[in-house]
Amino acid sequence: MAKIVKKNRPETTIPTASTSDVAFLLLLFFMVSTVFVKERGLKVTLPRAESIEKIPRKQSATIYVNSAGVISIDDFPVEIPQIAGLMNSKLAQNFNLITCFRTDKNTRYGIMSDILNQLREAECLRVSFEAKLKR
Amino acid sequence: MKFSRKRKELNGIPTSSMSDVAFLLLVFFLSTTKFDIKKGLGIVLPPASSQGDKKVKLKDENITKVLINKEGEVLLKTKDSEELIAMNKLKARIKSIVRNNPDMVISLKTDRQSQYKYMVQALDQLQAAGAEKISLSTN
Numbered sequence: 001m002a003k004i005v006k007k008n009r010p011e012t013t014i015p016t017a018s019t020s021d022v023a024f025l026l027l028l029f030f031m032v033s034t035v036f037v038k039e040r041g042l043k044v045t046l047p048r049a050e051s052i053e054k055i056p057r058k059q060s061a062t063i064y065v066n067s068a069g070v071i072s073i074d075d076f077p078v079e080i081p082q083i084a085g086l087m088n089s090k091l092a093q094n095f096n097l098i099t100c101f102r103t104d105k106n107t108r109y110g111i112m113s114d115i116l117n118q119l120r121e122a123e124c125l126r127v128s129f130e131a132k133l134k135r
Numbered sequence: 136m137k138f139s140r141k142r143k144e145l146n147g148i149p150t151s152s153m154s155d156v157a158f159l160l161l162v163f164f165l166s167t168t169k170f171d172i173k174k175g176l177g178i179v180l181p182p183a184s185s186q187g188d189k190k191v192k193l194k195d196e197n198i199t200k201v202l203i204n205k206e207g208e209v210l211l212k213t214k215d216s217e218e219l220i221a222m223n224k225l226k227a228r229i230k231s232i233v234r235n236n237p238d239m240v241i242s243l244k245t246d247r248q249s250q251y252k253y254m255v256q257a258l259d260q261l262q263a264a265g266a267e268k269i270s271l272s273t274n
Contacts, residue, residue, distance in 0.1 A: 023154055023158050024157050026161050027157055027160050030165060033168065033170070034168045035171045047255040049175075049255055049258075049259035050259055052174040052259075053175070053176075054172065055174065055177070057171060057173060100173060100175060101175075103251050104251070105250065105251060105252035105255070106250050106252065107250070108247065108249070108250070109246065109247060109249045109251050109253075109273060112254070113272075113273040119180060120180050120182060121183045124180075125179050125181070126177070127177070127178050128173075128178070129175050130173060130175040131255055131259070133174065
């Protein structure tokens with residue numbers, strides 16, 4: 001009588017030994033790349049634009065202006081005449097300061113013009129208007 | 136006489152739950168991470184004018200005015216012509232103007248009552264057209 005030879009079937013298990021390594025690697029990546037938001041700011045809907053460029057985060061100071069015309073710097077509501085003094089002190093800390101505007105798209109331009117004049121007084125001349133990429 | 140054997144306790148940190156902890160932290164960072172990339176339209180403002188400063192007068196042929204009213208309508212004003220133009224046509228027109236005269240200064244004048252988005256749209260069109268000398272003003 002012929003012998004029936006049993007075929008060895010290859011095992012079909014997923015190796016899980018390195019799962020924790022992968023998890024730690026991802027964890028390390030997220031820990032390094034995470035930036036905790038410093039300020040809450042104001043809720044704004046940014047306008048859209050095509051030719052936008054990156055703003056270096058370390059050099060930037062953000063001015064929030066919402067649609068009602070409320071201005072916020074470092075989570076403190078400020079009036080227009082206070083801006084020059086505030087930004088001047090920021091400029092003293094960082095000479096390469098770029099002032100970023102996070103302004104609601106429906107804000108009246110008059111407010112923005114007044115703020116720009118304050119920035120000129122404070123000699124904060126590098127300005128960027130934040131916008132979302134137009135698709 | 137019988138001696139009772141003392142059981143030796145095993146020394147070592149249990150590592151079996153290490154991956155659970157790692158995944159837990161991973162989920163935390165995954166859910167809280169916010170990539171804060173700022174993007175915008177950059178411009179350098181002129182310094183505030185003081186009494187001692189000399190004002191430079193530009194020739195009329197070197198100035199193109201882009202005027203935006205409170206409805207968001209755009210008027211393109213050069214030395215010789217004046218035309219009402221659609222916002223999306225501004226880029227092409229400015230491109231040809233700047234190509235003909237690289238010293239051209241584009242003065243973007245926006246109404247105080249106009250919405251901020253119109254100014255950003257116009258500035259975007261000007262920068263995309265390659266205009267380097269842009270001045271912002273209001274009425």
